[in-house]
Amino acid sequence: MENPFIYLFIGFLACLLGTIPFGPINLVVVKTTLDYDRRSGIEVAFAASIIEMLQALIALCFGMLISAFLEANVFLKFFLAFTFIGLAIFIVTRKPEPGPTLKKQQSRPVSFFRNGLIIAGLNPQAVPFWIFALATISQYFEFQYTDLTLAGFLLGIFIGKFFALYGFVVASTYLKTRLQESSTVVNRLLAGILLFIGLTQGWNAVSSLLV
Numbered sequence: 281m282e283n284p285f286i287y288l289f290i291g292f293l294a295c296l297l298g299t300i301p302f303g304p305i306n307l308v309v310v311k312t313t314l315d316y317d318r319r320s321g322i323e324v325a326f327a328a329s330i331i332e333m334l335q336a337l338i339a340l341c342f343g344m345l346i347s348a349f350l351e352a353n354v355f356l357k358f359f360l361a362f363t364f365i366g367l368a369i370f371i372v373t374r375k376p377e378p379g380p381t382l383k384k385q386q387s388r389p390v391s392f393f394r395n396g397l398i399i400a401g402l403n404p405q406a407v408p409f410w411i412f413a414l415a416t417i418s419q420y421f422e423f424q425y426t427d428l429t430l431a432g433f434l435l436g437i438f439i440g441k442f443f444a445l446y447g448f449v450v451a452s453t454y455l456k457t458r459l460q461e462s463s464t465v466v467n468r469l470l471a472g473i474l475l476f477i478g479l480t481q482g483w484n485a486v487s488s489l490l491v
Contacts, residue, residue, distance in 0.1 A: 282424060284432030290421065291436025292443075294413050295332060299444035308399050309445050312392055313452035320392045321452060325445035327396025332406065332441040333434050339410035340425070361482035363402060365475060 299306070305328045313321030400406070417423065425433070 282426070282429060284428045287423070287429045287432040288436035288439075290417060291336075291433040292440035293436075294417065295336075295437045295440030296444050298409055298413065299332075299441055303405070304403060305396075305400055306445065306448050308395070309448045310452045310455075312395070313449050314456050316392070318449055318453050321449040322446065323392040324396035324399075325442055325449060327393045328400040328445060329438045329441040331397055331400035333438045335400075335403075335406040336410045336414075336437050337434060339407045340414060340430075358482065358485045361478045361480075361485060363478070365478035365482070 305324075309321050309324050309328070312324050423429070423433075
């Protein structure tokens with residue numbers, strides 16, 4: 281199968297289905313859009329889409345090696361656990377700034393593109409997801425990754441990720457005009473998901489030591 285458009289469509293569909301469930305990236309996009317504006321949410325979505333494409337490429341090239349490394353490296357598991365737990369605590373304990381969101385929109389004190397790169401890069405589930413996704417895809421399609429087909433597959437992943445996250449930006453813009461406390465709700469939900477990921481990574485690390 282050498283048609284690059286088929287690779288593009290499969291990459292798009294796999295990434296779209298993998299992005300729709302709520303996760304830290306989705307909620308960061310929602311939170312950024314609620315706290316600032318649509319443009320800021322799009323910046324995070326664009327950065328996360330680039331990282332997703334790179335993570336899929338890494339999984340494609342070094343899938344089994346990375347899977348074995350992640351499973352054996354206890355220090356990395358503890359590092360990820362403390363990182364996500366720390367982010368959850370920071371989000372919960374940070375006091376919201378008073379005043380209208382317009383002030384935030386004008387100042388734009390941080391690089392939202394950079395934030396998207398960092399959060400997406402720290403996501404411990406991305407590469408294992410693509411290892412699993414690629415293994416599943418290979419059961420139905422006999423892929424031959426040449427320069428053109430690989431480019432089509434990665435482009436499909438980028439489009440699928442950005443399309444899904446842009447949907448969250450649009451939904452957040454709609455929500456922003458109707459709920460005054462929506463940002464607080466999203467903060468708690470995001471903190472809960474980050475805490476869950478951190479505790480899961482911590483439990484995996486402890487379990488590795490006990491085996």
